[in-house]
Amino acid sequence: MQAPISKIGGHRLTIRHSMSQYDYLLHLHDLFEAFVVKPPHISSNLDKRTGVTYHWCNLHTLSFLCFAPYRALFYNDLRIKIIPSNLKEILTPVGLAYWIMDDGVFHKSSGGFYLSTNSFTLAEVELLVEVLTNNFYLDCKSHKCGIKDQRVIFIPSSQSNKLRALVQPYFHNSLLYKLGLK
Numbered sequence: 001m002q003a004p005i006s007k008i009g010g011h012r013l014t015i016r017h018s019m020s021q022y023d024y025l026l027h028l029h030d031l032f033e034a035f036v037v038k039p040p041h042i043s044s045n046l047d048k049r050t051g052v053t054y055h056w057c058n059l060h061t062l063s064f065l066c067f068a069p070y071r072a073l074f075y076n077d078l079r080i081k082i083i084p085s086n087l088k089e090i091l092t093p094v095g096l097a098y099w100i101m102d103d104g105v106f107h108k109s110s111g112g113f114y115l116s117t118n119s120f121t122l123a124e125v126e127l128l129v130e131v132l133t134n135n136f137y138l139d140c141k142s143h144k145c146g147i148k149d150q151r152v153i154f155i156p157s158s159q160s161n162k163l164r165a166l167v168q169p170y171f172h173n174s175l176l177y178k179l180g181l182k
Contacts, residue, residue: 011067015059023174024101025057035061083124088131096136097170106180111157114143118150125151136166 013032017025025040036059044055061067073084084090103116117125125142132138132153140155155163164179176182 010063010065011071012063013059013061013067016056019055019057021174022057024172025059027172027174029059032059032061035064037062081119083120083127085127087127088135091131091135093136093166094170096132097167100167100178101172101175104178106178108180111160111180113155113160113163115153115155117142117153118145118147120151122149122151125153129153136162138163 013035015025015028019042022040029036029040038060040057040059042055042057044053046053074081076082099115100113105114105116107114115128117128120128122142129140129142132140132155138155138159140153140159142151143154144150145152160180164181168176168179168181171179
């Protein structure tokens with residue numbers, strides 16, 4: 001998912017998902033209903049290298065000043081996404097569920113989970129691991145992901161039941177596969 005908060009006479013949220021997650025995007029549309037005037041729309045792009053056309057669905061809110069505190073919390077002055085230093089105080093099971101729905105991957109062969117954290121610094125990923133460990137008692141580790149200086153978070157299968165119990169109540173049915181449940 002891409003969800004930058006851009007500044008255009010206030011701030012707006014743009015959410016993009018693959019077409020396979022359209023039902024989830026409709027759910028997000030319902031959550032942000034007070035801030036949108038248009039239904040989600042579908043976009044496509046032809047990859048000239050492969051000849052494959054990719055389709056995705058987008059949701060755009062209107063611009064509001066009330067989004068400014070969230071932009072300041074999650075983006076620096078260079079418009080780069082960051083992890084807030086107070087994440088320990090603000091990440092809840094609901095927030096963790098949405099994080100997994102957006103950036104989580106169930107690893108079938110190991111039964112564990114990956115959280116895509118590729119765009120964050122090593123220090124930020126270590127902070128995320130610390131928050132998951134201390135707030136939710138999840139045993140997890142930072143793993144190299146094969147791309148220089150990028151890391152992902154791995155939650156092993158031994159933590160699967162604990163993680164599912166924590167987040168499944170907040171999961172959209174269409175994304176239960178991200179918990180290994182479909």
